[in-house]
Amino acid sequence: MSKLSITWKKSAIGKPEKQKKTIQALGLKRLNQTIIKDDSPAVRGMLEKVSHLVEWSTIDG
Numbered sequence: 144m145s146k147l148s149i150t151w152k153k154s155a156i157g158k159p160e161k162q163k164k165t166i167q168a169l170g171l172k173r174l175n176q177t178i179i180k181d182d183s184p185a186v187r188g189m190l191e192k193v194s195h196l197v198e199w200s201t202i203d204g
Contacts, residue, residue, distance in 0.1 A: 146202040147186060150177040153196045165193050 151171040155163045169189055170178050180186050182201065190199055 145182045147180050147182050147190070147199050148177060148202050149180060149190065149197055149199045150175065151196065152198050155196060158196070162193050162196065165189050166196065169193075169197075171197075
């Protein structure tokens with residue numbers, strides 16, 4: 144199964160509450176933090192909503 148590397152790059156200050164909660168739901172707690180998540184349609188959907196705040200790439204596993 145492939146994985147996604149997700150890095151929080153831009154602050155959520157001044158952004159809608161839904162976007163802040165999406166960042167939290169992904170498991171990100173601070174700027175420049177990188178996490179690894181399993182690739183799934185739910186995670187891809189969350190990344191689409193906050194694509195202007197995060198950078199992500201696919202890791203083949």
